[in-house]
Amino acid sequence: MLTDLVLAGTVREDVNLGALTTYKVGGPARWLLEAEKISDLQAVSPYDGTVLVMGRGSNLVVADEGFPGLVIRLGAAFSGIGLEGYDVTAGSSVPLPAVARAAARAGIGGFAWMVGVPGSVGGAIRMNAGCFGSDVSNTLTSATVFDLRTGVATEREPATFDYQYRSSNLNSHEIVLAGQFAGSPGDPEEIEDAMREITRWRRDHQPGGTHNAGSVFKNPVGDAAGRIIDDLGLKGTRVGQVSVSTKHANFFVAEPGATARDIHGLVMLVQSLVHERTGIWLVPEMVFVGFGE
Numbered sequence: 001m002l003t004d005l006v007l008a009g010t011v012r013e014d015v016n017l018g019a020l021t022t023y024k025v026g027g028p029a030r031w032l033l034e035a036e037k038i039s040d041l042q043a044v045s046p047y048d049g050t051v052l053v054m055g056r057g058s059n060l061v062v063a064d065e066g067f068p069g070l071v072i073r074l075g076a077a078f079s080g081i082g083l084e085g086y087d088v089t090a091g092s093s094v095p096l097p098a099v100a101r102a103a104a105r106a107g108i109g110g111f112a113w114m115v116g117v118p119g120s121v122g123g124a125i126r127m128n129a130g131c132f133g134s135d136v137s138n139t140l141t142s143a144t145v146f147d148l149r150t151g152v153a154t155e156r157e158p159a160t161f162d163y164q165y166r167s168s169n170l171n172s173h174e175i176v177l178a179g180q181f182a183g184s185p186g187d188p189e190e191i192e193d194a195m196r197e198i199t200r201w202r203r204d205h206q207p208g209g210t211h212n213a214g215s216v217f218k219n220p221v222g223d224a225a226g227r228i229i230d231d232l233g234l235k236g237t238r239v240g241q242v243s244v245s246t247k248h249a250n251f252f253v254a255e256p257g258a259t260a261r262d263i264h265g266l267v268m269l270v271q272s273l274v275h276e277r278t279g280i281w282l283v284p285e286m287v288f289v290g291f292g293e
């Protein structure tokens with residue numbers, strides 16, 4: 001079936017996937033489908049082969065060898081934002097900062113935290129993205145999920161996602177198409193102020209403008225991965241062209257010439273040094289794709 005779609009030009013072969021991530025490293029996707037409408041997803045279904053649904057690639061590390069399966073990105077039909085009362089509906093390909101700004105303008109509270117997270121609504125629903133004490137699970141009321149294995153889309157309640165800190169039980173064949181969120185009354189100027197403060201804080205404390213994928217490790221309960229790595233004096237630790245940021249120790253920054261192997265190597269090095277010296281096993285928050293087991 002994929003072969004037919006390649007011939008029809010709907011699915012492209014050997015597309016540079018690393019370039020579509022914020023790290024800008026990594027190899028090609030075997031196949032790439034840029035779905036402009038739901039029928040594009042139905043055309044590849046049922047599909048139970050190796051698959052990666054990709055948002056804005058802001059939490060991904062793609063292996064230098066690439067990804068040996070089908071990569072799906074969502075396009076135009078999944079990019080709308082709707083506001084009604086204090087409810088916000090957003091398509092999966094909408095960037096989170098766009099949700100934050102639209103809600104702020106309409107005086108809808110609960111979304112200011114999204115202003116500095118460079119992911120998409122779909123990726124955020126899958127990862128339970130969050131910061132500054134909020135996350136997706138606080139406001140999500142339902143999500144439309146397309147199952148590639150059946151070709152059927154269903155409305156799902158967040159309770160079915162088993163949300164935990166930065167995780168859900170959504171699997172790689174379940175594509176989030178849109179989310180509905182319940183906001184709260186807010187004053188547009190106060191929300192704008194809060195967003196400015198968040199942006200200022202990030203500029204002062206995180207290595208914005210560099211190639212990275214946000215927090216490398218999840219925070220252990222009651223602690224912060226960045227603090228642990230910093231206290232061990234590991235800022236600046238380097239593997240190849242990737243180093244622990246000198247601004248924030250839970251961000252690993254890639255320089256020109258970096259490889260996914262460098263990123264992976266630094267993650268393993270820091271993880272083992274932290275374990276050796278503190279007994280804590282840090283768990284990666286970034287998603288590694290194409291690395292095998």
Ligand SMILES: Cc1cc2nc3c(=O)[nH]c(=O)nc-3n(C[C@H](O)[C@H](O)[C@H](O)COP(=O)(O)OP(=O)(O)OC[C@H]3O[C@@H](n4cnc5c(N)ncnc54)[C@H](O)[C@@H]3O)c2cc1C
Nearest residue numbers: 055056057058059119120122123124126129130131176214
């Ligand atoms: C500078 C910077 C700061 C960041 N700050 C934060 C932060 O404060 N808080 C935070 O939580 N994260 C942060 N991140 C990480 C990242 O932005 C979030 O995890 C975001 O939710 C990932 O969204 P994405 O669209 O980029 O997903 P991707 O990176 O493309 O994918 C991430 C995961 O989501 C899945 N996925 C993507 N789209 C869909 C979909 N439509 N349906 C189903 N699954 C999907 C992918 O398969 C993958 O498993 C930061 C990243 C950067 C670069």
